[in-house]
Amino acid sequence: MEFSINKEYVLNTAKELLEFNSPSGFCFKIMDMIEDKVKNIGYKFERTNKGCGVITIDGRSDEKVIGLSAHVDTLGAMVRSITSKGTLKFTLIGGPIVPTLDSEYCTIRTRDGREYTGTFLSESAAVHVYEDATSKKRDPENMEIRIDEVVKNKDDVKNLGISVGDFIFIDPKTTITESGFVKSRFIDDKGSVACLLSLLELFKRESIVPSYKTKIFISTYEEVGHGSSYIPSDITEMIAVDMGCIGLDLECTEYDVSICAKDSGGPYDYNMVTDLVNLSEDNNISYAIDIYPRYGSDVGAALRGGNNIRGALIGPGVHASHGMERTHYNALENTIKLLCLYLTK
């Protein structure tokens, strides 16, 4: 099957998604943006009670419904308390590598929509003052957020409208290089959301109709464990499209689509994995089969939520996950190709 992927669309969409703040629990705004994009391409978009997006693509047959999922929520933080000296203590949303947050810029959003910038820092931030400036453990207990406003005490901060429970967005620092690398926080899993939107763009542009009715599920709350706990009940098989792991004895690189055979939740559906491997082999798609030692996916959440599905997991290889991540355009392209082939087989 011949089809051509629109590289510019893929990378522009990835950049737009990556730069839009959406930690778990604060995804309704990015979902509006995705809804606009999907409707502009020309597909139907609905929302679940929890705020996940469901995009329906009519297929040649209604015999079964195939689901694809990717999560648009990211890691982040929330104001835990305001200190007497006018800094913020924070609680984490999801599991970032906390030492990578040291000196990271952020934005604090008040409940009434005001935004202030700030910086994550160690409580022993100055090397000229603190003996433990380099050695103090980087964890939320020993870190704080310095707000870029003239605040000298707790009341000054409260007067800005900042309060416990306000979201803190970590600066994604999205950069796309001439050499084709996408480096940013939260490529997990916005790289995959960009792949799914690019798949829609491809289907529409080339008038490709999938073999079966297909529902694309854009999940939220994945980073906190219950992204796809509910999915439309007519889905019988689902591919979670989520970042591929890189490191240790794993084979995946930043150029491959990763096919996961087993993660922390156990093996994926044997026949689906086999189909994905065979399609990659037959079509010269650069892929790797891997075991993810410390990983759970939307398929796992859907199964634990009681959904009657079989599931697989694929996605672009992402280096340094939950830290300063990076992937390459080739990994995104290989992921889109494999999804297109799977849906039209």
Ligand SMILES: [Zn+2]
């Ligand atoms: Zn993920």
